[in-house]
Amino acid sequence: MSGNFARFAEVGTKIIAVGKNYRDHAGEVGNGLPETPLLFLKPASSYITEGTPIKIPKRCSSLHHEIELGVVIGQKETDISEGSAMNHVAGYVLALDITARDFHSIAKKKGTPWDLAKGFDTSCPVGKFIPKDAVADPHNSELWCKVNGALKQNGNTKDMIFNIPHLISYISQYFTREPNDIILTGTPAGVSVVKAGDVIQGGLAKLVEIK
Numbered sequence: 368m369s370g371n372f373a374r375f376a377e378v379g380t381k382i383i384a385v386g387k388n389y390r391d392h393a394g395e396v397g398n399g400l401p402e403t404p405l406l407f408l409k410p411a412s413s414y415i416t417e418g419t420p421i422k423i424p425k426r427c428s429s430l431h432h433e434i435e436l437g438v439v440i441g442q443k444e445t446d447i448s449e450g451s452a453m454n455h456v457a458g459y460v461l462a463l464d465i466t467a468r469d470f471h472s473i474a475k476k477k478g479t480p481w482d483l484a485k486g487f488d489t490s491c492p493v494g495k496f497i498p499k500d501a502v503a504d505p506h507n508s509e510l511w512c513k514v515n516g517a518l519k520q521n522g523n524t525k526d527m528i529f530n531i532p533h534l535i536s537y538i539s540q541y542f543t544r545e546p547n548d549i550i551l552t553g554t555p556a557g558v559s560v561v562k563a564g565d566v567i568q569g570g571l572a573k574l575v576e577i578k
Contacts, residue, residue: 379547388553433554452535522555
């Protein structure tokens, strides 16, 4: 597997995100547990890198942080098995799925798409590319998020409902993925409101942090 994956946010074409993939978070947002992965897309234009301010969408009154482990795809893939799924992983990234919760709540009630709630400009802050072998166990890694220094989210990837091989295989049945595309694997409980001027920090165990 070759490529300059450090530039995934510049050259990647797709961000495929998974909703309600942690049992505790599914409980706090309601509507029960998913029987299959709940997928949505974020455009590549939603990427921002560390240190870039997040822009609050117009008419949004409730903006939430969601810390996530992102999986960076290393090769083109379509309809692959769970057994071979991890061979397609180039590495990982610490990411935030910034959500306009008021837009999201309205969309869920009306049964309309989540695009405005999840895909607006600056809604996907990401850290630096993490090589695959730098993460000893992506299914047992601490994820945390602080707002203005106060701990808000403190979870572990072992609590995912659908693990990474399952997500990669399932998604590949419907979407062809290209190198540098990413999968956002869901967020643990503790999402909360952020406002103008707040500082968001996140971490993947003691391996990497973003701010």
